[in-house]
Amino acid sequence: MPPLSPSSEAAARAAAWEHFPHGADVGVRGYGSTKAEAFEQAAVALTAVLTPLERVRRLESVDLEAAGPDDEILLVQWLNALVYEMATRGMLFGAFRVTIEGDRLHATATGEAVDIERHEPAVEIKGATLTAVRVAQIPNGRWLAQSVLDV
Amino acid sequence: MAIETTDLTRISEYEWRIDPFGEMRVPAILYADEALIRDMDEKVFEQARNVAMLPGIVRASYAMPDAHWGYGFPIGGVAAFDAEAGGVVSAGGVGFDISCGVRTMLTDVETPRIRRQQRELAEALFRKVPAGVGSHGAIRLSLEEMDDMLSGGAEWAVRSGWGERRDLERIEEHGCMKGGNPACISDKAKTRQRPEMGTLGSGNHYLEVQEVAEVFDKAAAEAFGLTPGRIVVTIHCGSRGLGHQVGTEFLAEMAVAAKEQGIALPDRELACAKINSEVGQRYLGAMWAAINCALANREIIGHFAREVFDEIFPGARLDLIYDVSHNTCKIERHVIDGQEKSLFVHRKGATRAFGPGHPDLPAGLKEIGQPVLIGGSMGTGSYVLAGTVTSEDRAFSSACHGAGRRMSRHQALKSWQGRQVIDDLAAKGIIIRSRSSRGVAEEAPGAYKDVTAVVDATERAGLARKVVRLVPLVCIKG
Structure with missing residues:
Protein backbone atom coordinates (compact mmCIF):
# COMPACT_ATOMS: atom_id res chain seq x y z
CA MET A 1 0.00 0.00 0.00
CA PRO A 2 1.36 3.47 -0.85
CA PRO A 3 2.35 5.72 2.08
CA LEU A 4 -0.50 7.77 3.48
CA SER A 5 -0.59 11.48 2.74
CA PRO A 6 -0.44 13.82 5.80
CA SER A 7 -4.21 14.36 5.62
CA SER A 8 -4.73 10.61 5.34
CA GLU A 9 -2.52 10.08 8.37
CA ALA A 10 -4.62 12.49 10.39
CA ALA A 11 -7.75 10.76 9.15
CA ALA A 12 -6.36 7.36 9.98
CA ARG A 13 -5.96 8.29 13.64
CA ALA A 14 -9.65 9.01 14.10
CA ALA A 15 -12.89 7.56 12.87
CA ALA A 16 -12.85 9.46 9.63
CA TRP A 17 -13.39 9.32 5.92
CA GLU A 18 -11.98 10.80 2.76
CA HIS A 19 -12.38 10.69 -0.99
CA PHE A 20 -9.64 9.61 -3.35
CA PRO A 21 -9.58 10.29 -7.07
CA HIS A 22 -10.26 7.70 -9.74
CA GLY A 23 -9.85 8.55 -13.43
CA ALA A 24 -13.54 8.96 -14.24
CA ASP A 25 -15.14 8.71 -10.83
CA VAL A 26 -14.46 8.87 -7.13
CA GLY A 27 -13.17 6.56 -4.40
CA VAL A 28 -14.51 6.42 -0.85
CA ARG A 29 -12.30 5.49 2.11
CA GLY A 30 -13.31 5.02 5.72
CA TYR A 31 -11.09 4.61 8.79
CA GLY A 32 -12.06 3.27 12.22
CA SER A 33 -10.86 1.48 15.30
CA THR A 34 -12.81 -1.57 14.13
CA LYS A 35 -13.69 -2.98 10.74
CA ALA A 36 -17.34 -2.09 11.37
CA GLU A 37 -16.41 1.52 12.13
CA ALA A 38 -14.35 1.74 8.94
CA PHE A 39 -17.40 0.42 7.03
CA GLU A 40 -19.56 3.13 8.68
CA GLN A 41 -17.10 5.82 7.66
CA ALA A 42 -16.93 4.53 4.08
CA ALA A 43 -20.70 4.99 3.99
CA VAL A 44 -20.35 8.56 5.29
CA ALA A 45 -17.87 9.19 2.48
CA LEU A 46 -20.43 7.81 0.02
CA THR A 47 -23.05 10.32 1.15
CA ALA A 48 -20.47 13.12 0.95
CA VAL A 49 -20.10 12.35 -2.78
CA LEU A 50 -23.70 13.48 -3.17
CA THR A 51 -24.13 16.38 -0.76
CA PRO A 52 -22.41 18.16 2.16
CA LEU A 53 -23.04 15.94 5.18
CA GLU A 54 -24.31 18.71 7.43
CA ARG A 55 -27.28 19.13 5.10
CA VAL A 56 -28.61 15.63 5.83
CA ARG A 57 -30.98 15.63 8.81
CA ARG A 58 -31.34 12.48 10.89
CA LEU A 59 -35.07 11.94 10.85
CA GLU A 60 -35.68 8.37 9.79
CA SER A 61 -33.84 5.06 10.21
CA VAL A 62 -33.68 2.08 7.91
CA ASP A 63 -32.34 -1.39 8.74
CA LEU A 64 -30.10 -3.08 6.18
CA GLU A 65 -28.30 -6.37 5.76
CA ALA A 66 -25.50 -7.54 3.52
CA ALA A 67 -23.40 -10.66 3.12
CA GLY A 68 -20.19 -11.52 1.30
CA PRO A 69 -17.70 -14.37 1.26
CA ASP A 70 -14.82 -12.05 2.14
CA ASP A 71 -14.33 -8.56 3.56
CA GLU A 72 -13.90 -6.87 0.20
CA ILE A 73 -17.10 -8.25 -1.30
CA LEU A 74 -18.89 -7.59 2.00
CA LEU A 75 -17.85 -3.91 1.83
CA VAL A 76 -19.05 -3.61 -1.77
CA GLN A 77 -22.32 -5.37 -0.91
CA TRP A 78 -22.82 -3.04 2.06
CA LEU A 79 -22.28 0.11 0.01
CA ASN A 80 -24.51 -1.28 -2.75
CA ALA A 81 -27.26 -2.10 -0.24
CA LEU A 82 -27.14 1.59 0.73
CA VAL A 83 -27.18 2.73 -2.90
CA TYR A 84 -30.26 0.55 -3.40
CA GLU A 85 -32.09 1.98 -0.37
CA MET A 86 -31.20 5.52 -1.41
CA ALA A 87 -32.51 4.91 -4.95
CA THR A 88 -35.70 3.08 -4.05
CA ARG A 89 -36.65 5.10 -0.95
CA GLY A 90 -35.49 8.43 -2.35
CA MET A 91 -33.43 9.05 0.80
CA LEU A 92 -30.03 10.31 1.84
CA PHE A 93 -28.32 8.93 4.96
CA GLY A 94 -25.97 10.83 7.26
CA ALA A 95 -25.34 8.41 10.15
CA PHE A 96 -24.63 4.67 10.23
CA ARG A 97 -24.37 1.95 12.82
CA VAL A 98 -22.77 -1.27 11.54
CA THR A 99 -22.17 -4.63 13.19
CA ILE A 100 -20.31 -7.42 11.42
CA GLU A 101 -20.60 -11.08 12.39
CA GLY A 102 -18.56 -13.41 10.22
CA ASP A 103 -19.66 -12.95 6.64
CA ARG A 104 -22.82 -11.01 7.54
CA LEU A 105 -23.41 -7.36 8.20
CA HIS A 106 -26.32 -5.66 9.96
CA ALA A 107 -26.73 -1.93 9.85
CA THR A 108 -28.99 0.98 10.66
CA ALA A 109 -28.80 4.00 8.39
CA THR A 110 -30.36 7.27 9.50
CA GLY A 111 -31.28 10.16 7.24
CA GLU A 112 -34.14 11.82 5.43
CA ALA A 113 -35.97 12.07 2.10
CA VAL A 114 -34.00 13.72 -0.70
CA ASP A 115 -34.84 17.40 -1.05
CA ILE A 116 -33.52 18.45 -4.47
CA GLU A 117 -33.47 22.16 -3.57
CA ARG A 118 -31.78 21.79 -0.20
CA HIS A 119 -29.43 18.86 -0.83
CA GLU A 120 -28.58 19.71 -4.46
CA PRO A 121 -27.41 16.13 -4.98
CA ALA A 122 -24.44 16.25 -7.38
CA VAL A 123 -24.69 12.89 -9.01
CA GLU A 124 -26.43 9.55 -8.84
CA ILE A 125 -24.30 6.66 -7.65
CA LYS A 126 -24.66 3.64 -9.95
CA GLY A 127 -22.84 1.31 -7.61
CA ALA A 128 -19.72 0.50 -5.58
CA THR A 129 -17.13 -1.46 -7.55
CA LEU A 130 -14.36 -3.94 -6.83
CA THR A 131 -11.90 -1.42 -8.30
CA ALA A 132 -9.22 -0.43 -5.78
CA VAL A 133 -11.29 -2.26 -3.16
CA ARG A 134 -9.44 -2.83 0.10
CA VAL A 135 -10.37 -3.78 3.64
CA ALA A 136 -7.35 -4.03 5.92
CA GLN A 137 -5.77 -3.19 9.22
CA ILE A 138 -3.24 -0.43 8.68
CA PRO A 139 0.11 -0.26 10.52
CA ASN A 140 -1.29 1.81 13.42
CA GLY A 141 -3.74 -1.02 14.15
CA ARG A 142 -6.77 0.83 12.83
CA TRP A 143 -8.98 -0.32 9.99
CA LEU A 144 -9.33 1.00 6.47
CA ALA A 145 -12.20 0.20 4.06
CA GLN A 146 -12.26 1.62 0.52
CA SER A 147 -13.89 1.18 -2.89
CA VAL A 148 -14.33 3.20 -6.08
CA LEU A 149 -17.89 4.30 -6.86
CA ASP A 150 -19.24 4.32 -10.39
CA VAL A 151 -21.16 7.57 -10.77
CA MET B 1 4.14 10.47 -19.80
CA ALA B 2 1.92 7.96 -18.11
CA ILE B 3 2.58 5.04 -20.45
CA GLU B 4 6.18 4.27 -21.32
CA THR B 5 6.13 4.25 -25.09
CA THR B 6 9.13 1.96 -24.97
CA ASP B 7 6.78 -0.77 -23.66
CA LEU B 8 4.74 -0.36 -26.81
CA THR B 9 5.59 -1.40 -30.33
CA ARG B 10 4.46 1.23 -32.75
CA ILE B 11 2.72 -0.56 -35.63
CA SER B 12 1.70 2.59 -37.49
CA GLU B 13 1.18 6.22 -36.61
CA TYR B 14 -2.13 5.34 -34.94
CA GLU B 15 -1.66 1.75 -33.76
CA TRP B 16 0.37 0.57 -30.77
CA ARG B 17 0.89 -2.97 -29.60
CA ILE B 18 1.85 -4.59 -26.31
CA ASP B 19 3.22 -8.02 -27.12
CA PRO B 20 1.98 -10.85 -24.93
CA PHE B 21 4.03 -11.47 -21.81
CA GLY B 22 3.31 -13.15 -18.50
CA GLU B 23 -0.26 -14.39 -18.39
CA MET B 24 -1.36 -12.52 -21.52
CA ARG B 25 -2.97 -14.85 -24.06
CA VAL B 26 -3.09 -12.29 -26.88
CA PRO B 27 -1.54 -8.88 -27.51
CA ALA B 28 -3.13 -5.61 -26.42
CA ILE B 29 -3.62 -3.08 -29.19
CA LEU B 30 -4.21 0.62 -28.60
CA TYR B 31 -5.42 2.98 -31.31
CA ALA B 32 -4.34 6.57 -30.75
CA ASP B 33 -1.86 9.20 -31.86
CA GLU B 34 1.30 9.74 -29.87
CA ALA B 35 -0.10 12.69 -27.89
CA LEU B 36 -3.15 10.70 -26.77
CA ILE B 37 -0.97 7.72 -25.86
CA ARG B 38 1.32 9.94 -23.78
CA ASP B 39 -1.71 11.39 -22.04
CA MET B 40 -3.24 8.02 -21.14
CA ASP B 41 -3.17 6.90 -17.53
CA GLU B 42 -0.85 3.95 -16.92
CA LYS B 43 -3.95 2.13 -15.68
CA VAL B 44 -5.21 1.93 -19.29
CA PHE B 45 -2.11 -0.02 -20.23
CA GLU B 46 -2.49 -2.28 -17.19
CA GLN B 47 -6.21 -2.86 -17.74
CA ALA B 48 -5.81 -3.60 -21.48
CA ARG B 49 -3.12 -6.14 -20.51
CA ASN B 50 -5.36 -7.68 -17.82
CA VAL B 51 -8.20 -8.18 -20.31
CA ALA B 52 -5.72 -10.01 -22.58
CA MET B 53 -5.31 -12.60 -19.78
CA LEU B 54 -8.97 -13.70 -19.78
CA PRO B 55 -9.81 -17.19 -21.09
CA GLY B 56 -11.08 -17.54 -24.65
CA ILE B 57 -10.11 -14.03 -25.78
CA VAL B 58 -9.78 -13.80 -29.55
CA ARG B 59 -7.15 -11.84 -31.52
CA ALA B 60 -6.38 -9.02 -29.09
CA SER B 61 -7.54 -6.80 -26.25
CA TYR B 62 -8.26 -3.42 -27.85
CA ALA B 63 -8.32 0.14 -26.52
CA MET B 64 -9.94 2.99 -28.45
CA PRO B 65 -8.39 6.49 -28.74
CA ASP B 66 -10.55 7.81 -25.86
CA ALA B 67 -9.47 5.00 -23.51
CA HIS B 68 -9.19 5.90 -19.84
CA TRP B 69 -8.95 4.20 -16.47
CA GLY B 70 -12.11 2.17 -15.97
CA TYR B 71 -13.28 -0.78 -13.89
CA GLY B 72 -11.53 -4.00 -14.84
CA PHE B 73 -11.75 -3.16 -18.54
CA PRO B 74 -10.46 0.22 -19.59
CA ILE B 75 -13.28 2.55 -20.62
CA GLY B 76 -12.82 2.41 -24.38
CA GLY B 77 -12.04 -1.31 -24.25
CA VAL B 78 -13.11 -3.92 -26.79
CA ALA B 79 -12.63 -7.68 -26.44
CA ALA B 80 -14.21 -10.71 -28.12
CA PHE B 81 -14.49 -14.18 -26.61
CA ASP B 82 -15.09 -17.59 -28.17
CA ALA B 83 -17.50 -19.73 -26.12
CA GLU B 84 -16.12 -22.92 -27.70
CA ALA B 85 -12.62 -22.03 -26.54
CA GLY B 86 -13.73 -21.63 -22.91
CA GLY B 87 -14.47 -17.94 -23.41
CA VAL B 88 -15.97 -15.77 -20.69
CA VAL B 89 -18.61 -13.10 -20.33
CA SER B 90 -17.70 -10.39 -17.85
CA ALA B 91 -20.13 -8.29 -15.79
CA GLY B 92 -17.17 -6.01 -15.04
CA GLY B 93 -16.44 -5.81 -18.77
CA VAL B 94 -19.91 -4.50 -19.53
CA GLY B 95 -20.11 -2.32 -16.43
CA PHE B 96 -22.92 -0.84 -14.37
CA ASP B 97 -24.51 1.38 -16.96
CA ILE B 98 -25.54 -1.41 -19.29
CA SER B 99 -26.25 -0.19 -22.83
CA CYS B 100 -25.66 3.42 -21.96
CA GLY B 101 -25.74 5.02 -25.36
CA VAL B 102 -26.58 7.90 -27.66
CA ARG B 103 -29.36 8.64 -30.11
CA THR B 104 -29.54 11.55 -32.51
CA MET B 105 -32.79 12.79 -34.06
CA LEU B 106 -33.03 15.22 -36.97
CA THR B 107 -35.59 18.00 -36.91
CA ASP B 108 -37.07 19.90 -39.85
CA VAL B 109 -37.40 23.09 -37.78
CA GLU B 110 -35.18 25.76 -39.26
CA THR B 111 -32.26 27.17 -37.27
CA PRO B 112 -33.47 30.81 -36.99
CA ARG B 113 -36.72 29.61 -35.41
CA ILE B 114 -34.81 27.43 -32.94
CA ARG B 115 -32.53 30.36 -32.05
CA ARG B 116 -35.48 32.70 -31.57
CA GLN B 117 -37.12 30.27 -29.16
CA GLN B 118 -33.96 28.74 -27.73
CA ARG B 119 -34.72 29.63 -24.10
CA GLU B 120 -38.34 28.56 -24.33
CA LEU B 121 -37.23 25.25 -25.87
CA ALA B 122 -34.64 24.71 -23.12
CA GLU B 123 -37.21 25.36 -20.38
CA ALA B 124 -39.79 23.07 -21.99
CA LEU B 125 -37.30 20.22 -22.44
CA PHE B 126 -36.06 20.67 -18.87
CA ARG B 127 -39.65 20.46 -17.59
CA LYS B 128 -40.55 17.45 -19.72
CA VAL B 129 -37.50 15.20 -19.36
CA PRO B 130 -36.84 14.13 -15.76
CA ALA B 131 -33.11 14.59 -15.11
CA GLY B 132 -30.74 14.45 -12.18
CA VAL B 133 -30.65 12.68 -8.83
CA GLY B 134 -33.93 11.72 -7.25
CA SER B 135 -35.98 12.84 -10.23
CA HIS B 136 -38.66 10.34 -11.01
CA GLY B 137 -40.70 9.96 -14.16
CA ALA B 138 -44.47 9.88 -14.48
CA ILE B 139 -44.40 6.37 -15.95
CA ARG B 140 -45.00 3.48 -13.51
CA LEU B 141 -44.93 0.03 -15.08
CA SER B 142 -46.80 -2.90 -13.58
CA LEU B 143 -44.71 -6.06 -13.12
CA GLU B 144 -46.26 -7.51 -16.27
CA GLU B 145 -45.47 -4.36 -18.27
CA MET B 146 -41.94 -4.37 -16.84
CA ASP B 147 -41.40 -7.90 -18.17
CA ASP B 148 -42.79 -6.92 -21.58
CA MET B 149 -40.43 -3.95 -21.65
CA LEU B 150 -37.46 -6.16 -20.73
CA SER B 151 -38.14 -8.54 -23.60
CA GLY B 152 -39.36 -5.95 -26.12
CA GLY B 153 -37.04 -2.92 -25.76
CA ALA B 154 -37.82 0.06 -28.01
CA GLU B 155 -40.28 -2.13 -29.92
CA TRP B 156 -42.28 -2.39 -26.67
CA ALA B 157 -42.08 1.40 -26.18
CA VAL B 158 -43.48 1.99 -29.67
CA ARG B 159 -46.23 -0.57 -29.06
CA SER B 160 -47.09 1.26 -25.83
CA GLY B 161 -47.44 4.64 -27.54
CA TRP B 162 -43.96 6.12 -26.91
CA GLY B 163 -42.23 6.43 -30.25
CA GLU B 164 -42.81 5.65 -33.90
CA ARG B 165 -42.50 2.32 -35.67
CA ARG B 166 -40.15 3.76 -38.31
CA ASP B 167 -37.62 4.45 -35.51
CA LEU B 168 -36.95 0.76 -34.99
CA GLU B 169 -34.79 0.12 -38.07
CA ARG B 170 -32.58 3.00 -36.90
CA ILE B 171 -31.76 1.35 -33.56
CA GLU B 172 -29.15 -1.36 -32.98
CA GLU B 173 -30.84 -4.80 -33.02
CA HIS B 174 -33.81 -3.07 -34.69
CA GLY B 175 -34.85 -1.86 -31.27
CA CYS B 176 -35.19 -5.26 -29.60
CA MET B 177 -32.33 -7.29 -28.11
CA LYS B 178 -33.19 -10.92 -28.63
CA GLY B 179 -32.46 -13.20 -25.69
CA GLY B 180 -33.32 -10.58 -23.08
CA ASN B 181 -34.87 -12.66 -20.32
CA PRO B 182 -36.93 -10.89 -17.62
CA ALA B 183 -36.75 -14.04 -15.48
CA CYS B 184 -32.99 -13.45 -15.08
CA ILE B 185 -33.63 -9.99 -13.56
CA SER B 186 -34.05 -9.80 -9.78
CA ASP B 187 -37.11 -8.26 -8.15
CA LYS B 188 -34.79 -5.68 -6.60
CA ALA B 189 -33.62 -4.53 -10.05
CA LYS B 190 -37.22 -4.24 -11.23
CA THR B 191 -38.19 -2.32 -8.08
CA ARG B 192 -35.28 0.07 -8.57
CA GLN B 193 -36.41 0.71 -12.15
CA ARG B 194 -40.06 1.41 -11.37
CA PRO B 195 -39.85 5.19 -10.87
CA GLU B 196 -36.96 5.62 -13.32
CA MET B 197 -38.51 4.70 -16.66
CA GLY B 198 -38.21 7.63 -19.07
CA THR B 199 -35.61 9.48 -16.98
CA LEU B 200 -32.22 10.77 -18.06
CA GLY B 201 -30.17 10.09 -14.93
CA SER B 202 -27.18 12.17 -13.86
CA GLY B 203 -23.40 12.30 -14.27
CA ASN B 204 -22.42 12.56 -17.90
CA HIS B 205 -25.96 11.97 -19.21
CA TYR B 206 -27.65 14.73 -21.17
CA LEU B 207 -30.14 15.81 -23.77
CA GLU B 208 -28.79 18.39 -26.21
CA VAL B 209 -30.15 20.47 -29.06
CA GLN B 210 -27.28 20.77 -31.52
CA GLU B 211 -26.50 22.42 -34.84
CA VAL B 212 -24.46 20.97 -37.72
CA ALA B 213 -21.39 23.22 -37.67
CA GLU B 214 -19.01 21.51 -40.06
CA VAL B 215 -19.30 18.84 -42.75
CA PHE B 216 -16.39 16.49 -43.51
CA ASP B 217 -18.04 13.88 -45.73
CA LYS B 218 -20.72 15.47 -47.91
CA ALA B 219 -22.23 12.24 -49.27
CA ALA B 220 -22.55 10.63 -45.85
CA ALA B 221 -23.80 13.87 -44.27
CA GLU B 222 -26.53 14.12 -46.90
CA ALA B 223 -27.47 10.47 -46.44
CA PHE B 224 -27.89 11.14 -42.70
CA GLY B 225 -29.75 14.42 -43.42
CA LEU B 226 -27.00 16.40 -41.66
CA THR B 227 -26.51 19.36 -43.98
CA PRO B 228 -24.89 22.57 -42.63
CA GLY B 229 -27.06 24.44 -40.13
CA ARG B 230 -29.51 21.58 -39.56
CA ILE B 231 -30.69 21.01 -36.00
CA VAL B 232 -30.66 17.71 -34.14
CA VAL B 233 -31.61 16.46 -30.70
CA THR B 234 -29.09 14.11 -29.10
CA ILE B 235 -29.87 12.00 -26.03
CA HIS B 236 -27.22 10.26 -23.91
CA CYS B 237 -28.47 7.88 -21.23
CA GLY B 238 -28.73 4.21 -20.38
CA SER B 239 -30.60 1.47 -18.56
CA ARG B 240 -31.00 3.49 -15.36
CA GLY B 241 -31.40 1.78 -11.98
CA LEU B 242 -32.22 -1.57 -13.51
CA GLY B 243 -28.92 -1.80 -15.36
CA HIS B 244 -27.01 -0.55 -12.33
CA GLN B 245 -28.61 -3.18 -10.12
CA VAL B 246 -27.98 -6.01 -12.63
CA GLY B 247 -24.33 -4.92 -12.91
CA THR B 248 -23.99 -4.72 -9.12
CA GLU B 249 -25.50 -8.11 -8.43
CA PHE B 250 -23.63 -10.03 -11.13
CA LEU B 251 -20.31 -8.34 -10.35
CA ALA B 252 -20.40 -9.82 -6.83
CA GLU B 253 -21.74 -13.16 -8.05
CA MET B 254 -19.15 -13.48 -10.82
CA ALA B 255 -16.28 -12.53 -8.50
CA VAL B 256 -17.16 -15.73 -6.64
CA ALA B 257 -18.06 -17.77 -9.75
CA ALA B 258 -14.75 -16.99 -11.46
CA LYS B 259 -12.87 -18.48 -8.52
CA GLU B 260 -15.09 -21.57 -8.52
CA GLN B 261 -14.55 -21.98 -12.26
CA GLY B 262 -10.78 -21.80 -11.81
CA ILE B 263 -10.41 -18.47 -13.64
CA ALA B 264 -7.48 -16.50 -12.24
CA LEU B 265 -8.46 -12.82 -12.23
CA PRO B 266 -5.65 -10.26 -12.34
CA ASP B 267 -8.18 -7.71 -11.00
CA ARG B 268 -11.37 -8.65 -9.13
CA GLU B 269 -13.31 -6.06 -11.09
CA LEU B 270 -12.86 -8.29 -14.16
CA ALA B 271 -15.41 -10.61 -12.51
CA CYS B 272 -16.54 -13.02 -15.21
CA ALA B 273 -17.82 -16.53 -15.83
CA LYS B 274 -17.56 -19.05 -18.63
CA ILE B 275 -20.15 -18.25 -21.31
CA ASN B 276 -21.19 -21.90 -21.21
CA SER B 277 -21.97 -21.91 -17.50
CA GLU B 278 -25.21 -21.41 -15.59
CA VAL B 279 -24.11 -18.02 -14.22
CA GLY B 280 -22.78 -16.93 -17.60
CA GLN B 281 -26.05 -17.76 -19.35
CA ARG B 282 -28.13 -16.14 -16.62
CA TYR B 283 -26.03 -12.97 -16.84
CA LEU B 284 -26.46 -12.86 -20.63
CA GLY B 285 -30.25 -13.13 -20.23
CA ALA B 286 -30.23 -10.34 -17.63
CA MET B 287 -27.76 -8.07 -19.43
CA TRP B 288 -29.64 -8.39 -22.74
CA ALA B 289 -32.89 -7.55 -20.90
CA ALA B 290 -31.11 -4.50 -19.44
CA ILE B 291 -30.13 -3.52 -23.02
CA ASN B 292 -33.85 -3.59 -23.84
CA CYS B 293 -34.46 -1.34 -20.83
CA ALA B 294 -31.96 1.19 -22.20
CA LEU B 295 -33.42 1.01 -25.73
CA ALA B 296 -36.93 1.54 -24.32
CA ASN B 297 -35.73 4.40 -22.12
CA ARG B 298 -34.12 6.29 -24.98
CA GLU B 299 -37.18 5.68 -27.17
CA ILE B 300 -39.43 7.15 -24.46
CA ILE B 301 -37.20 10.21 -23.94
CA GLY B 302 -37.09 10.64 -27.72
CA HIS B 303 -40.89 10.66 -27.65
CA PHE B 304 -40.85 13.34 -24.92
CA ALA B 305 -38.55 15.45 -27.11
CA ARG B 306 -41.03 15.07 -29.97
CA GLU B 307 -43.88 16.23 -27.73
CA VAL B 308 -41.92 19.33 -26.69
CA PHE B 309 -40.99 20.19 -30.28
CA ASP B 310 -44.58 19.73 -31.38
CA GLU B 311 -45.77 22.04 -28.59
CA ILE B 312 -43.34 24.84 -29.47
CA PHE B 313 -43.08 24.30 -33.23
CA PRO B 314 -46.43 22.73 -34.18
CA GLY B 315 -46.07 20.01 -36.80
CA ALA B 316 -42.28 19.70 -36.26
CA ARG B 317 -40.72 16.35 -37.12
CA LEU B 318 -37.94 14.53 -35.31
CA ASP B 319 -36.54 11.65 -37.39
CA LEU B 320 -34.23 9.19 -35.68
CA ILE B 321 -30.86 9.08 -37.44
CA TYR B 322 -29.50 6.30 -35.26
CA ASP B 323 -29.29 4.92 -31.71
CA VAL B 324 -26.04 3.33 -30.50
CA SER B 325 -25.10 1.54 -27.27
CA HIS B 326 -21.74 1.73 -25.50
CA ASN B 327 -21.63 -0.82 -22.68
CA THR B 328 -22.65 -4.17 -24.08
CA CYS B 329 -21.71 -7.74 -24.82
CA LYS B 330 -23.33 -9.05 -28.01
CA ILE B 331 -23.02 -12.15 -30.16
CA GLU B 332 -21.64 -11.14 -33.55
CA ARG B 333 -20.27 -12.95 -36.60
CA HIS B 334 -16.63 -12.12 -37.33
CA VAL B 335 -14.04 -13.73 -39.61
CA ILE B 336 -11.08 -15.14 -37.71
CA ASP B 337 -8.27 -16.72 -39.74
CA GLY B 338 -10.55 -16.99 -42.77
CA GLN B 339 -13.32 -18.66 -40.81
CA GLU B 340 -16.58 -16.98 -39.78
CA LYS B 341 -17.28 -17.40 -36.08
CA SER B 342 -19.83 -16.33 -33.51
CA LEU B 343 -18.06 -14.27 -30.87
CA PHE B 344 -19.16 -12.55 -27.67
CA VAL B 345 -17.95 -9.00 -28.26
CA HIS B 346 -17.62 -6.79 -25.17
CA ARG B 347 -17.59 -3.05 -25.78
CA LYS B 348 -16.98 -1.02 -22.65
CA GLY B 349 -17.24 2.65 -23.49
CA ALA B 350 -16.89 1.85 -27.18
CA THR B 351 -19.32 2.10 -30.09
CA ARG B 352 -20.18 -0.58 -32.60
CA ALA B 353 -19.25 0.79 -36.02
CA PHE B 354 -20.46 -1.43 -38.85
CA GLY B 355 -19.02 -0.49 -42.22
CA PRO B 356 -20.83 -0.13 -45.58
CA GLY B 357 -22.52 -3.32 -46.75
CA HIS B 358 -22.97 -4.84 -43.30
CA PRO B 359 -26.08 -7.07 -43.39
CA ASP B 360 -27.50 -5.59 -40.14
CA LEU B 361 -27.76 -2.09 -41.59
CA PRO B 362 -31.12 -0.88 -42.97
CA ALA B 363 -31.55 0.16 -46.61
CA GLY B 364 -30.90 3.90 -46.10
CA LEU B 365 -27.58 3.30 -44.33
CA LYS B 366 -26.16 0.21 -46.04
CA GLU B 367 -24.17 2.10 -48.67
CA ILE B 368 -22.77 4.68 -46.25
CA GLY B 369 -22.10 2.65 -43.11
CA GLN B 370 -23.52 2.88 -39.62
CA PRO B 371 -23.76 6.31 -37.98
CA VAL B 372 -21.34 6.45 -35.03
CA LEU B 373 -22.42 9.12 -32.55
CA ILE B 374 -19.66 10.65 -30.44
CA GLY B 375 -20.56 12.87 -27.51
CA GLY B 376 -18.16 15.61 -26.51
CA SER B 377 -18.27 17.70 -23.36
CA MET B 378 -20.91 20.41 -22.82
CA GLY B 379 -19.13 23.26 -24.50
CA THR B 380 -17.01 21.65 -27.17
CA GLY B 381 -19.47 19.88 -29.41
CA SER B 382 -19.99 16.37 -30.69
CA TYR B 383 -19.29 14.40 -33.84
CA VAL B 384 -21.14 12.03 -36.12
CA TRP B 416 -14.64 25.13 -11.43
CA GLN B 417 -17.88 26.44 -10.02
CA GLY B 418 -21.12 25.34 -11.62
CA ARG B 419 -22.60 28.84 -11.85
CA GLN B 420 -19.48 30.15 -13.62
CA VAL B 421 -19.50 27.26 -16.10
CA ILE B 422 -23.15 27.99 -16.92
CA ASP B 423 -22.46 31.73 -17.37
CA ASP B 424 -19.39 31.14 -19.53
CA LEU B 425 -21.33 28.82 -21.82
CA ALA B 426 -24.30 31.23 -21.90
CA ALA B 427 -21.90 33.88 -23.24
CA LYS B 428 -21.18 31.49 -26.12
CA GLY B 429 -24.89 31.04 -26.83
CA ILE B 430 -25.22 27.67 -25.10
CA ILE B 431 -28.03 27.29 -22.55
CA ILE B 432 -27.37 24.77 -19.77
CA ARG B 433 -30.24 23.62 -17.56
CA SER B 434 -29.46 21.43 -14.57
CA ARG B 435 -30.73 20.92 -11.05
CA SER B 436 -27.24 20.59 -9.63
CA SER B 437 -24.57 23.27 -9.99
CA ARG B 438 -22.08 20.87 -8.42
CA GLY B 439 -22.98 18.32 -11.10
CA VAL B 440 -22.29 20.98 -13.77
CA ALA B 441 -18.88 21.76 -12.23
CA GLU B 442 -17.97 18.06 -12.26
CA GLU B 443 -18.91 17.94 -15.95
CA ALA B 444 -17.13 21.18 -16.90
CA PRO B 445 -15.82 21.19 -20.49
CA GLY B 446 -12.23 21.38 -19.24
CA ALA B 447 -12.65 18.11 -17.32
CA TYR B 448 -12.76 16.26 -20.64
CA LYS B 449 -10.15 15.54 -23.25
CA ASP B 450 -10.30 17.28 -26.60
CA VAL B 451 -12.96 15.34 -28.49
CA THR B 452 -11.49 16.53 -31.81
CA ALA B 453 -8.17 14.82 -31.11
CA VAL B 454 -10.04 11.61 -30.26
CA VAL B 455 -12.16 11.54 -33.44
CA ASP B 456 -9.19 12.53 -35.62
CA ALA B 457 -7.23 9.57 -34.24
CA THR B 458 -10.29 7.35 -34.70
CA GLU B 459 -10.52 8.34 -38.35
CA ARG B 460 -6.81 8.04 -39.04
CA ALA B 461 -6.68 4.64 -37.37
CA GLY B 462 -9.39 3.51 -39.82
CA LEU B 463 -11.96 2.77 -37.09
CA ALA B 464 -14.60 5.17 -38.48
CA ARG B 465 -14.68 8.29 -40.66
CA LYS B 466 -15.75 11.80 -39.75
CA VAL B 467 -19.05 12.99 -41.20
CA VAL B 468 -20.07 16.15 -39.31
CA ARG B 469 -19.32 18.18 -36.22
CA LEU B 470 -22.20 19.37 -34.05
CA VAL B 471 -22.24 22.31 -31.63
CA PRO B 472 -24.68 22.55 -28.72
CA LEU B 473 -27.38 25.21 -28.38
CA VAL B 474 -29.20 23.72 -25.40
CA CYS B 475 -27.99 21.15 -22.88
CA ILE B 476 -30.28 19.51 -20.32
CA LYS B 477 -27.84 18.05 -17.84
CA GLY B 478 -28.61 15.20 -15.55
Missing part, protein backbone atom coordinates in the same frame (compact mmCIF):
# COMPACT_ATOMS: atom_id res chain seq x y z
CA LEU B 385 -18.89 9.47 -37.78
CA ALA B 386 -19.67 6.56 -40.10
CA GLY B 387 -18.46 2.97 -39.93
CA THR B 388 -15.71 1.89 -42.31
CA VAL B 389 -14.90 -1.46 -43.92
CA THR B 390 -11.39 -1.35 -42.40
CA SER B 391 -12.78 -1.17 -38.86
CA GLU B 392 -13.74 -4.84 -39.07
CA ASP B 393 -10.10 -5.95 -39.14
CA ARG B 394 -8.94 -3.26 -36.72
CA ALA B 395 -11.22 -3.95 -33.71
CA PHE B 396 -14.26 -6.03 -34.71
CA SER B 397 -15.94 -2.92 -36.17
CA SER B 398 -15.63 -0.68 -33.13
CA ALA B 399 -14.87 2.99 -32.58
CA CYS B 400 -14.46 5.47 -29.76
CA HIS B 401 -17.47 6.70 -27.77
CA GLY B 402 -16.66 10.16 -26.44
CA ALA B 403 -14.03 12.56 -25.35
CA GLY B 404 -13.08 10.67 -22.21
CA ARG B 405 -12.40 12.41 -18.92
CA ARG B 406 -9.15 14.28 -18.51
CA MET B 407 -9.53 14.76 -14.77
CA SER B 408 -11.46 13.22 -11.91
CA ARG B 409 -14.73 14.68 -10.60
CA HIS B 410 -12.82 15.49 -7.43
CA GLN B 411 -10.31 17.62 -9.30
CA ALA B 412 -13.01 19.19 -11.51
CA LEU B 413 -14.91 20.29 -8.43
CA LYS B 414 -11.80 22.05 -7.15
CA SER B 415 -11.21 23.75 -10.50
